[in-house]
Amino acid sequence: MTLGELWRRVDYLLHRSRYERELREEMAAHVAMKQEDEPRFGDALRLREDAADVWGWRWWDHFVQDVRFGVRQLRRAPVLALSGVVTLAIGLGVNVAVFQIVDVALLRPLPVKDPDSLFRFVRRSPHGMTTSFSYRSMEFYAERTGAISAPMGVVYAEVTLDEDRTRHVPVDFVTPNYLTEIGAVPVLGRLFDPTDAAADVVVLSDAAWRARYAADPAIVGRTIHVNGHPFTVAGVLSPKFALAEHQVTAWLPIGTHPRAFPGSRLLTDWSDGPVTFYGRLSRTESAATLKDATVTTGRALHQVDADAALEGEWLEPRAAGRLAEPDARSAAVIAIAGTLTGLVLLAACANLGTLLLARAFTREREMAIRLSVGASRGRLLRQVLTESLLLASLGAAAALWLGSSATRVLLSLTDAPAVLQPHLDWRAITFTAVLAVVATFAFGAVPALHAVQPRLRHMRLRGLLVGAQVATACTLVVLAGLLVRALDRAVHTSLGFDYEHQITIDPGLRTSGARPADAQEYWRRLETRLTHIPAVESLAVATLPPLGHRVNSGRLPSGAIGIYHHVEPSYFDVMGISLLGGRLFDSRDTGTAVVSDSFAAAVWPGENPLGKLHQGRTIVGVVNAARTVLVGNDAAVEMYMPIDAEHLPDGFLIVRVRDDPRTMLPQIVSAARDIDPKILPSVAVLSDAFDERVQIPARSAMVAGALGTVALLLAATGIAGLIGFTTSQRVREIGVRVALGARPRHIVEALVAHYRLPVAAGAAIGFVIASVMAFVLRSELFGVSPVDPVSYAATSALLVLFAAAASLGPLRRALRVDPVTVLRAE
Amino acid sequence: MPNSSVPPGTLVMLVLRVLQAGPLHGYAIAQRLHQLSSDALRIEEGSLYPALQRILLKGWARAEWTMSETNRRVRLYRLTPAGRRQLESEMADYERLNAAIRSILRTA
Numbered sequence: 001m002t003l004g005e006l007w008r009r010v011d012y013l014l015h016r017s018r019y020e021r022e023l024r025e026e027m028a029a030h031v032a033m034k035q036e037d038e039p040r041f042g043d044a045l046r047l048r049e050d051a052a053d054v055w056g057w058r059w060w061d062h063f064v065q066d067v068r069f070g071v072r073q074l075r076r077a078p079v080l081a082l083s084g085v086v087t088l089a090i091g092l093g094v095n096v097a098v099f100q101i102v103d104v105a106l107l108r109p110l111p112v113k114d115p116d117s118l119f120r121f122v123r124r125s126p127h128g129m130t131t132s133f134s135y136r137s138m139e140f141y142a143e144r145t146g147a148i149s150a151p152m153g154v155v156y157a158e159v160t161l162d163e164d165r166t167r168h169v170p171v172d173f174v175t176p177n178y179l180t181e182i183g184a185v186p187v188l189g190r191l192f193d194p195t196d197a198a199a200d201v202v203v204l205s206d207a208a209w210r211a212r213y214a215a216d217p218a219i220v221g222r223t224i225h226v227n228g229h230p231f232t233v234a235g236v237l238s239p240k241f242a243l244a245e246h247q248v249t250a251w252l253p254i255g256t257h258p259r260a261f262p263g264s265r266l267l268t269d270w271s272d273g274p275v276t277f278y279g280r281l282s283r284t285e286s287a288a289t290l291k292d293a294t295v296t297t298g299r300a301l302h303q304v305d306a307d308a309a310l311e312g313e314w315l316e317p318r319a320a321g322r323l324a325e326p327d328a329r330s331a332a333v334i335a336i337a338g339t340l341t342g343l344v345l346l347a348a349c350a351n352l353g354t355l356l357l358a359r360a361f362t363r364e365r366e367m368a369i370r371l372s373v374g375a376s377r378g379r380l381l382r383q384v385l386t387e388s389l390l391l392a393s394l395g396a397a398a399a400l401w402l403g404s405s406a407t408r409v410l411l412s413l414t415d416a417p418a419v420l421q422p423h424l425d426w427r428a429i430t431f432t433a434v435l436a437v438v439a440t441f442a443f444g445a446v447p448a449l450h451a452v453q454p455r456l457r458h459m460r461l462r463g464l465l466v467g468a469q470v471a472t473a474c475t476l477v478v479l480a481g482l483l484v485r486a487l488d489r490a491v492h493t494s495l496g497f498d499y500e501h502q503i504t505i506d507p508g509l510r511t512s513g514a515r516p517a518d519a520q521e522y523w524r525r526l527e528t529r530l531t532h533i534p535a536v537e538s539l540a541v542a543t544l545p546p547l548g549h550r551v552n553s554g555r556l557p558s559g560a561i562g563i564y565h566h567v568e569p570s571y572f573d574v575m576g577i578s579l580l581g582g583r584l585f586d587s588r589d590t591g592t593a594v595v596s597d598s599f600a601a602a603v604w605p606g607e608n609p610l611g612k613l614h615q616g617r618t619i620v621g622v623v624n625a626a627r628t629v630l631v632g633n634d635a636a637v638e639m640y641m642p643i644d645a646e647h648l649p650d651g652f653l654i655v656r657v658r659d660d661p662r663t664m665l666p667q668i669v670s671a672a673r674d675i676d677p678k679i680l681p682s683v684a685v686l687s688d689a690f691d692e693r694v695q696i697p698a699r700s701a702m703v704a705g706a707l708g709t710v711a712l713l714l715a716a717t718g719i720a721g722l723i724g725f726t727t728s729q730r731v732r733e734i735g736v737r738v739a740l741g742a743r744p745r746h747i748v749e750a751l752v753a754h755y756r757l758p759v760a761a762g763a764a765i766g767f768v769i770a771s772v773m774a775f776v777l778r779s780e781l782f783g784v785s786p787v788d789p790v791s792y793a794a795t796s797a798l799l800v801l802f803a804a805a806a807s808l809g810p811l812r813r814a815l816r817v818d819p820v821t822v823l824r825a826e
Numbered sequence: 827m828p829n830s831s832v833p834p835g836t837l838v839m840l841v842l843r844v845l846q847a848g849p850l851h852g853y854a855i856a857q858r859l860h861q862l863s864s865d866a867l868r869i870e871e872g873s874l875y876p877a878l879q880r881i882l883l884k885g886w887a888r889a890e891w892t893m894s895e896t897n898r899r900v901r902l903y904r905l906t907p908a909g910r911r912q913l914e915s916e917m918a919d920y921e922r923l924n925a926a927i928r929s930i931l932r933t934a
Contacts, residue, residue, distance in 0.1 A: 004885050012883075022889070023875070026852055026901045030871065033853040033898070042872050051875035054883055 012055045019055075023048055062379070066386035073387055080359060081391065084352050088395025089402050090710055091348025092435055094341040096403025099431050100422040101410065102334055105323045111240055113183025114280070115321025121148070121277045122318060123298075124291075125310035134273030135254065135266050137301055137308045141277070141315060144297045147290060148279040152178040153254055155266065155274050157511060159227045160680055161212065161249070165673075168682050169208075169249040171226070173257050173266075178278070179203065179237070189220035189235025198255025202231040206239040208249040226252065227260045227680065262678045264513040271307030274511065278320055287316055336773055340476065340707060343769075347472035347711045349439050350465045351718040353446040356388070357462070358725040360450035367451050377452045384451045388444030389437075396436035400424060403432075410703075462722055466755050467762035469715035474766025474795055475773070476708035481791030482774050483701035486782040490694045496596070496626030497546065498576030499686045501537075503661045504545055505672050506652040507681035519648035526653060526675050533667060535658045540571040541643060541651040546628040547689035553629075553636075560602035561636045563629050564615075566643040566651075572623060574656045582610045582621035585642045592642065593617040598625035599637035617641060631693055634783035654686070661685045712798065716806035719755065724810035726751055734814055735822030744815050751814055752807070763799065767792060832859075832867055837877045838886075839920060842905065842913040845887060851900035852878060878903065886912050 012019050027048065031041045041047075074081040109115035121141075122131045133141075135153060142151035153175045158168035172178075176192035184191065191203060202224065204213070213219050223230045231252065254275075258264045266273060281290070291314045298313035370380060407422045422428075446461065505526070509519045523541050530536050543566040544550050556562045565571075569586050572579065572594075585592045593614065600609035600622055609619045623640070630636035643651065657664045662685055672681045727734070734747055774786035784791075832840065844850060844858045855878075856869040881887045886909030894900045905913075 002885075005883060008883055008885065022891075022901065023879070025899070027871070027875065029851070029898060029900050030853045030856075033896075039868070042870070047872055047875060050872060051879045054876050054879040 066383045070387040070390040084391045085394045087348045089398035091345040092399030093402035097406040098337045100407040109321045117280045118321045119317035120320040121315045124316045125313045133275040138277045150181045150280045152278040153275045171250045173254045186235040200231045201234040203251045209236045261512045270305035343472040347714045349442040350468040351714040352443040354718045354721045356447040360447040392436040392440040463758040467758040469718045470762030471766040473711040473715040475770045476711045477795040478770035480704035480708035486784045489782045499690045502686040503655045509649040514649045516645035537656045539655045540568040540574040542567040558602045563638040565640045566647040580622045592620045594621040594640045596625040633779045716802040720806035727814040734817045735819040739819035839916040845905045849902040849904040
């Protein structure tokens, strides 16, 4: 077909009435000119239609006719149409939501310049890996590694702004090239330039400018106080920018860190620093070539300062242009989420299939008439599929709305940056459209099959529909059950320690540049001060905050995860962890350690751990198993070592109080602030951290529970619908049976017999899928077994209950069948 | 009664051929074909109009409304350059086919 011809075809469709009118007039003229002796002009309508067919739009006419007819059909059965649209909106909507979340988190690059060449570097060695650099070692690498262009350093910190000395806000200390390099633009003022490396200037986020400074247009040049030190506002950053996974209030030049944190040795220290190292790599660079390029630099760095680099260290690039790296873990999460939502869609299709099957049965006569007056089976099939497609389109439109709303709600529950808000773009719409078409063929196959093969009884098809719905419902309900049990265990069973009566104080001494001796002095003064508060029972300095995000771990040969604490001897008392055997260490101990009984069981199964050596320390005591850090993972086992001077700057203080910790908070805050005016510790109630930590299983349980309920309702109504359908189909047979003396039991038996196998098979399949997924999710299950019998038994009971309740109506109708009426109707 | 319908596939060529002499309307085309074939061919409206629509679709002729000599509004079909080329190639094809058929009929 040439382009001109295509154009003329389209022109025909657009100006159809004119073309038709011209043809009509032309034919009329022809008729008028005909002579008496010529054969009569044929049937004008038929001739016009045949001539117009040349333009090739007949399929379109049929489609329009089918759509019109479909709309009428839907209007005639509004309840069916509505329940179909709602069912599909849910089935498709959950998939839209997952797609949007995956899109935001993984597929869509962050709004930065050239995201694909942006990398974050981590230090790797044969013995381990660390993600942070000291500022000097970052510079050392940056100067000597030609492959890395635009090296950038970012240090996250929490500071006070202006007079508000009680609340801490997040900021980034950055190398001056950072903001411009990632493509950020100012809405006011300017960004940093190279001369700002140590200038006391600050760039505010758009949100902070609006919220804290009332969007003051004259903000540029004003002085604000960061940790009490004056900074001049250089500019305000456009909100259309984000690299970090956290939202930051302001950016400051990295060189000002010592002024915001007096005593900070960030710029001079070689050993472990808090710098995140970003840079750009050309497309040809890979992890392997970067390793070759940096391994000698790492050796040189190690020689400059033994603490600056790990032994045999090299740099490894991680893609930074996206929120999460598409690694095995995120792939697993996507696979699970996709499977769950795919199952819901399957359940929705199966449910709709049962609805439409019953309807197809009532329309058998209509179809027979159409066939007998000359409609081809193909045309009939197309018409039935068009009706399904119409339903799917309405469902898809509703799903886009439902899914986007759900995504927005879900993202608002997390602290995702505002730029990552999902919007309905063509990708989401295409995804939904494709899914809707797939769904159309899935649920539309039922009435389509029925239309062309009305004599087939489709017993197997019905079994399949029931089986699919039951399998889906079982999978989702079992998972929801497991998560609820996990949540229950998290809340009600002991984690092995107490979190109701503690307050944590984190002064961030390392950030402020405290040396071990300074830290020792600080802790001594703070502890003395706090012990004078009557309600304070005990306190301890430790390195890993309970329920916090700091982890110091190593994998043990048995596969368990060893968590290594450095704590003051009073830690066990403060945390409510009790001694089971041996003794606790005291403040003079150095080469000793205490392990939990689960740690002992993981390292020395069946042996007495007392006196054993681990990491060069003698085990002197065994305490009860506590999971203070990786609370959800029962593979985490803990070991405690006496804290030495070297670890004191990393410490934070846990205070055990007699009263409600919340009422104690102001007293503790002011006491902590009085010790050193330069240091502004963040103080928190431990039970808040716990509440936050159980949010993950709580939300997962909520989502799985909602999906499970939907699937269960779909399955129940689907089964009920099918039994009702079977009843109406077999009403005569039932009448005969009753007339011949069948008891109600027999009637019910005859009606449900066909569904027993599909229900059992569906449940079995659902259980298998659920246990596989639960196995993948086990680290979030708080020790609940992936094959936890309670969840599976409860699901089975729930399913039977729902199905029975839903089938009650149709079965009662079957039992009320009056043989006389039925047999007369024969 | 002898068969008076046009061999399949040749109607478009015949229409293009009569239009070569100048623009004509539908009825005139049918008349002309009837006369030129010495009354041997009769063009049914049922095949003439689909053929004309096809010619329009392919862009081989353009249609315009004028008044006829009998003062009637008629739709004239005027051959386009593409139509001329199409006619030539169809005629050449037809000649070749005809010659082949004839040679078979003569010698077989």
